[in-house]
Amino acid sequence: MENLESKKRSQFITLLFKLASSQSLLKTKVDKIGIYRELDSLYFVNKEKIFRHFYSDIYFVLVNLKDNPQKGSAEALIQNLQVLRGDCDIYRQEYITDQEKFKDCLKKLYDHSSLEFSHLDKTSENEKTVLNMLTSVDELNKEIVEQKNKIENIQKNYVGILSIFAAVIVAFTTGTAFSSSVLNNIDNVTIYRLVFICLLLGSVLLNILYVLFSFILIIVKGNKLDIKACLIPNIIIGVLLVITIVAWCYGAVEKRNESFIISDNNITEQVKTNTKEKTQ
Numbered sequence: 001m002e003n004l005e006s007k008k009r010s011q012f013i014t015l016l017f018k019l020a021s022s023q024s025l026l027k028t029k030v031d032k033i034g035i036y037r038e039l040d041s042l043y044f045v046n047k048e049k050i051f052r053h054f055y056s057d058i059y060f061v062l063v064n065l066k067d068n069p070q071k072g073s074a075e076a077l078i079q080n081l082q083v084l085r086g087d088c089d090i091y092r093q094e095y096i097t098d099q100e101k102f103k104d105c106l107k108k109l110y111d112h113s114s115l116e117f118s119h120l121d122k123t124s125e126n127e128k129t130v131l132n133m134l135t136s137v138d139e140l141n142k143e144i145v146e147q148k149n150k151i152e153n154i155q156k157n158y159v160g161i162l163s164i165f166a167a168v169i170v171a172f173t174t175g176t177a178f179s180s181s182v183l184n185n186i187d188n189v190t191i192y193r194l195v196f197i198c199l200l201l202g203s204v205l206l207n208i209l210y211v212l213f214s215f216i217l218i219i220v221k222g223n224k225l226d227i228k229a230c231l232i233p234n235i236i237i238g239v240l241l242v243i244t245i246v247a248w249c250y251g252a253v254e255k256r257n258e259s260f261i262i263s264d265n266n267i268t269e270q271v272k273t274n275t276k277e278k279t280q
Contacts, residue, residue, distance in 0.1 A: 008050075012053055015035075016057075017065075017072065018035075019076070022069070023076045034100075039105070040102060043102070055116065059116050062074050062116055062120050074117050077117075078117055079105075081110040081113055089103075192244055195244045
């Protein structure tokens with residue numbers, strides 16, 4: 001009995017795959033009669049019903065069709081079963097062992113297949129919904145992580161900017177204090193040393209402030225450090241430093257003072273001479 005049932009179930013599964021293979025399978029009367037006879041021989045032997053189809057076999061076929069579209073489609077299976085059920089009455093009784101029992105078997109087969117198809121379709125929709133929800137959750141988690149990273153970066157940027165501003169203030173204050181100290185001792189140093197220190201101090205302050213403000217631009221806008229903007233002022237300061245050193249080497253200020261003294265002496269002597277001539 002078990003061998004017969006296994007044989008019938010295998011025959012049933014094969015027939016379902018055949019019905020699912022094409023929507024044009026039952027175009028002609030001959031095609032329909034052939035399927036009716038296969039179903040009749042499946043369910044009945046010697047006019048006695050000996051086979052009852054299994055839900056599990058229908059589910060197996062539908063799942064297999066879903067995973068292997070090249071074998072056919074569940075829609076074609078349901079459509080062909082509906083055609084067989086609708087046209088059952090128009091065929092003569094000699095094609096079917098027991099027409100009423102056959103119709104009942106065909107009705108149950110159609111209903112059970114439709115029900116399993118609906119369940120499977122609903123399951124597929126639920127799976128898609130769950131997958132969409134999981135995708136949305138993953139996207140939200142990514143956005144949360146991105147926003148968290150942005151907030152952390154903003155906090156770091158704020159700390160960096162505040163630190164740089166503090167360094168700017170310290171550098172500016174220190175430079176101002178040093179400049180005041182230099183200016184307070186202006187009468188105790190030579191003009192060359194005074195000019196040289198002022199130029200050197202200006203160069204140091206210029207470069208420090210430029211680098212600090214450049215770091216702020218890098219943090220805020222992502223700009224790269226550009227030394228070209230600071231190059232021209234440094235060249236000018238460097239030229240002035242060279243001129244100062246050359247002037248110190250050749251004693252330019254001393255020579256200028258000597259020429260002023262000689263000129264003053266000449267003027268004084270000229271005045272004295274004119275005064276004597278007027279007196280005489």
